[in-house]
Amino acid sequence: MVGEDHAPVSARHVNVDSQDTALFIAVRSPQGPRMIFSAMRLYGRVKPAETVWYIDDSEIVLSLKKTDDDVKWPSLEEAWASLTEGVSQLLKGTSVYVVGGSTDINWAVAKELAAGLEYVPLQTQQLIQDYINKSPVELAAEEGDKSVTETESAILDSLSSHVRCVVSTLGGSPGVGAQLGNWRSLHAGFTVWINQTTATDEETAEQEAARAKQDGSKAYAQADVVVALGGWDENSARPAAEGALRALKAFLEGDKELPGKKSMYVRLGCRGDWPDIMPPGWNPLSGKEEAKSTAYY
Structure with missing residues (x-):
């Protein structure tokens, strides 16, 4: 192997810096070190101590050991590109629901996710309009916020058995996502909370979301994953969607049985018993198991 100046390059000229989630390769020359490869974020984690590399006639050959x-x-x-492909495989067709305080932001992120995952984008705001020929705002003005919640809940019920969809929900109250006890149908898929925060750094934003999930102070804290948004403009949808994909990837890799568990939850009727799915005879109203002759497969 030779460098740019045609001088021979040996192993002593090469520096391979293999980290848990990053990789850097530099070559030393009389002009100083030159970075020839840089990956700030590997697709997954590796075992740095087990990284093996060597030089053949024309290139550096590298072998990385994945932790999983x-x-x-x-x-x-x-x-x-790799996130959309990888997360699509991990989801196994399970739908994704986007919740948060802004209907418009939820929809913008949902469209990006749907395009990347090759899923169908759906918006409950538009579905309500199509269903009753009224917008959620018009419905709330005529019949009250409760009617909006009930209508969106009915639409989410009907979507719960759908696969390969990214569903954008109504933002804030009276949307179903903002109601603590109304997540029965949302649990049919994987939920992404777009959390608009005033935190000035990523660590503080993550701590804020973690506290909300721990104390249950927000209905959105029931979501499977959280994406923190410090601000929003017309170019924010793709980064937010990419953050959602990273969060979903980590979540799904942590328990590869989750898509199957979601499928079981849907087949049993989305009774609100997520994540501790009860036996088929369980009655969500009484909290007791009742004998039934129905067979579940």
Whole structure:
């Protein structure tokens, strides 16, 4: 192997810096070190101590050891294309629901996710309009917020058995996502909370969301994953969607049985017993199991 100045390059000229989630390769030359490869974010975690490399006639050959051999890497680096492909495989067709305080932001993120995952984008705001020929605002003015909640809940019930959809929900009250006891149908898929925060750094935003999930102070804290938004403009949808994909990837890799569990929850009728799914005879009203002759497969 030779460098740019045609001088021979040996192992002593090469520096391979393998980290848990990053990889850097530099070559030393009389002009100083030159970075020839840089991956700030690998698709998954590796074992740095087990990184093996050598130089053949024309290139540096590298072997990385993944910490989880069962996780398929669409590519070496974690980027939009690899995330959409990898998360789509992990979801196994399970739908995604986007919740949060802004209807418009939820929809913008949902459209980006749907395009990347090759899912169908759906918006409950538009579905309400199609269903009753009134917008949620008009319905609230005529019949009150409760009617909006009930209508969106009915639509989400009807969508619960759908697969390969990204569903954008109404933002804030009276949307179903903002109601603590109204998540029965949302649990049919994986939920993403778009959390608009005033935190000035990522760590504080994560702590804020973690506290909300721990104390149950917000209905949105029931979501499977959280994306913190410090601000919003017309270019924010893709980064927010990419953050959602990263969060979903980590969540699904943590328990690869979750899509199957979601499927079981739907088949049993989305009774509100997520994540502790009760036996088929369980009555959500009484909290007791009742004998039934129905067979579940």
